Amino acid sequence: MRKKISLEILQRSHNYKNLRFNIKMTQRLKESILVIIPTFNEEKTIENVIFEIEKQGFNYIIINDASNDKTVKKIKNKTTSIINHPFRMGAWISILTGFLYAYEKEYQIVVTLDADGQHNPQYINRLLQPIINKEADIVIGSFPKRLPWWGKIFLFFIKNFAGLKINDLTSGFRVYNKKVIEFIINSPMDILDYQDIGVLLFLKKRFKIKEVPIIIEKRTYGKSKIFSSTFKILRFALETIILTCSKRSIK
């Protein structure tokens, strides 16, 4: 009950801040922002995510990572903002495709959010503020509470060992400015498989990273692509440990 009330208070204060910010945000500024939505088999949630983003008036691009369900069929008649991968390459490569598109179309700011409905597009305005105010180059929508206990312990060690002063290392709800996008598409970051810790390790010493607290919803449908089996969790953990050790001293 207490938790519910505190969530409501947070949402109300957030809506008020959003309102103030919306008034300040000009149409021209909105046109320079692109929302990238990497998608793989999200037929149940993708329509709603698009609806919410359109309601906010942002440009967006869906990167369909070779979905084999009805995702494409569902959105085909609703939007032309879709890029189809010929085969599955993972969420991070989908985001990179989106970055290439944003760079080609000269967008100044890029927002990345998941198509599974966990990232509420209403928070976009809130995440944009530090970038527009030039307080940060990368903004992470942070909600570390959602992690299971073992994830918290693992990330606590990774965070301290890598020297990352970020509470939510795995959130994919992020905003990047053009400087970061240019750096990413010209660096060997296409070697990475995951969009979280490895990416931050590459960027931590070059750019200002800021966290903004948000609420990340629970999945209502399907499973997480990265943590769907013990083998996948183990692979993620081992890759993360090796990356952390190898990138620890990168400047």
Add this chain to the structure above:
Amino acid sequence: MNKLTIVTGFLSLILALVIYLLIKRDKLRAIYAVYWSIVGILALIIGFFPKIIDKIGSNLGIYYPPILFIIVVLIFLMIKIITMDIERTDHERKIRKLAQKISLLEKKIKDFEHQDL
């Protein structure tokens, strides 16, 4: 020529022949052909003159000389596997880049088609 030399010589001959045929039929790129030619020649020498291993082993003070051969082969195989993984990573990166470019081009074509309509 004792029985052991006949067996090792025969096996090395088969290996060298397979490598020769693969190179002749352009199944291997020049750089790999060089590597496998060396492997084939070494296999032939060791296959027909296995005593070489014993001599080198005893000169190096190795108590059981055949282990020297196994260690050398394992080191060669490890180097080969690591270089293969390096090349595979490079290929994967190139394939990803190509796929991304194809996806972006496809989007451009679709945008043009919509403009025409």
